[in-house]
Amino acid sequence: MLLLSLLAYVLVCAALYFLQERLLFYPQRLLADYAFQFAVPATERTITAADGTRLSGLLFPVEHPKGLVFFLHGNGGNLADWGTLAPTYTRLGYDVFMLDYRGYGKSAGAIQSQAQLLGDVEAAYLAVAAGYPAGSVVLAGYSLGTGPATWLATRHPARLLLLHAPYFNMADMAAHTIPVWPILPNWLLRYPLPTNELVRRVACPVILFHGDQDEVIPYDSSVQLRALLRSGQLITLPGAGHTTIMEQPLYQQQIRQLLPDASAAGGAGVP
Numbered sequence: 001m002l003l004l005s006l007l008a009y010v011l012v013c014a015a016l017y018f019l020q021e022r023l024l025f026y027p028q029r030l031l032a033d034y035a036f037q038f039a040v041p042a043t044e045r046t047i048t049a050a051d052g053t054r055l056s057g058l059l060f061p062v063e064h065p066k067g068l069v070f071f072l073h074g075n076g077g078n079l080a081d082w083g084t085l086a087p088t089y090t091r092l093g094y095d096v097f098m099l100d101y102r103g104y105g106k107s108a109g110a111i112q113s114q115a116q117l118l119g120d121v122e123a124a125y126l127a128v129a130a131g132y133p134a135g136s137v138v139l140a141g142y143s144l145g146t147g148p149a150t151w152l153a154t155r156h157p158a159r160l161l162l163l164h165a166p167y168f169n170m171a172d173m174a175a176h177t178i179p180v181w182p183i184l185p186n187w188l189l190r191y192p193l194p195t196n197e198l199v200r201r202v203a204c205p206v207i208l209f210h211g212d213q214d215e216v217i218p219y220d221s222s223v224q225l226r227a228l229l230r231s232g233q234l235i236t237l238p239g240a241g242h243t244t245i246m247e248q249p250l251y252q253q254q255i256r257q258l259l260p261d262a263s264a265a266g267g268a269g270v271p
Contacts, residue, residue, distance in 0.1 A: 016178070017188050024144070024170075024191055025111055026076040027104040034106065038083050040090050047099065047124045049109075055120055056106035059128070060086040060096040066259075067136030067159065069096045070125060070152075072145030078105030082142075085246055092259045094138070099124045114191045121148045125156060135159055138259070141166070143217065143242065147193030153202045160258065161206045161232075164245050165214055168221040169194045176218060199228050206232035207258060209251060211240025 016023070036042055036058065045057040058079050069089040073082040079100050086096040102109040102120060111117050129137050139158045141149030146166035153161045167173045170193045174181045186192075199206060206229050210222035219236070226234040237248045245251055 013184060013188055016184065017190065020190050021111055024075060025101070025103070027101070027110075028076070028078045029103065030078055030080060030105045032106060034080070036080060036083060038086065040087050042083060042086070044106075045097070045128070047120075047127050049102075049116075049120045049123050053102060053109040053120075054107070055102065055124065056100045056104075057124055057128070058083055058086075058098050060090050060098075062090050062093055062095055064093070065095040065132075066093045067095070067138060068129060068132045069094045069138045069140055069162075069259075070129060070149075071096060071098045072121060072141045072149045073098060073100075074143035074145060080105065088246055088252070088255065089259065092256060094259060095132075097124070097128045114193065117191075118148055118151055121152060122155070125152055129156070138162060140164070142245075143167075147195050147198075150195050150198045150202060150206075151193075153204060153206075154198050158204045161202055161204055162209070162255075162258075163195075163206065163222075163225075164209045165211070165217045165242055166195055166208060166222060166225060167193070167217050168196050168224050172196075172221065173217065196225060196228060199225055200230070202230065204231070206230075207254075208232065208234040209237060209245050209254075210234065211237045211242065211245055211248075213239055214242045216242040 040060055043059045043061065045059050047055040047057055049055055079098055082098055089096045100107040101117065102111045134157060137158050138160045139149045139153050140162040142164040146163040149161060170189050170191055171186045208222045208226060210219050212219045222234050235254050237245055237250055240248050
């Protein structure tokens with residue numbers, strides 16, 4: 001019995017380690033000739049990663065932009081879905097850029113490591129943000145995207161960091177979602193995404209948005225992160241679940257108050 005228990009333990013560890021991408025990422029691909037259709041204009045952008053992989057992105061431009069909202073989406077779907085959120089920011093005078101991670105939408109390849117994921121995100125940031133004045137870029141992340149967005153904010157100056165339903169870290173998420181996790185070692189996590197460690201180093205104001213009825217990422221994650229911020233606040237959205245944050249009237253009200261002051265100077269945008 002002891003030997004069987006040990007064998008079962010090893011098998012569970014191996015499965016969680018090697019199948020981690022299947023547990024964490026839920027990409028939906030799009031055909032190369034798929035035509036995006038949105039309520040606002042959008043331009044397809046191709047980002048070339050360090051290893052030559054071609055990544056798909058969308059730029060939603062406005063006339064005389066105040067700045068750029070660089071938005072990293074969650075772990076499901078693709079830009080055909082997430083792009084519908086762009087008007088939240090374009091109607092306030094901001095260009096919006098969204099990236100599909102490897103294997104999502106029209107992006108080639110597949111996510112294989114945290115370093116690769118973060119490298120792709122930074123490559124996209126460097127390619128797009130270079131077209132905007134310093135201090136006019138707002139970094140934003142939703143769910144899975146909050147960790148990489150926070151990482152970017154530790155490496156590049158931003159006016160604001162907007163985190164929608166952020167997780168404390170992936171070890172904390174594993175403890176909430178995998179019943180046997182308390183008896184497993186944290187080194188099994190190949191995607192630790194330690195938002196709690198990174199957010200301490202973010203110099204710009206950090207705004208946390210979290211629904212108090214979130215059924216995926218516990219609301220308490222944001223409560224804990226709020227205590228670590230150098231500058232910023234937690235905006236609680238009463239009654240909001242995981243996917244309904246940006247639909248809430250309170251969110252729309254708060255974002256209108258936050259973004260008009262996010263850039264003192266207008267930008268030329270990205271050609």
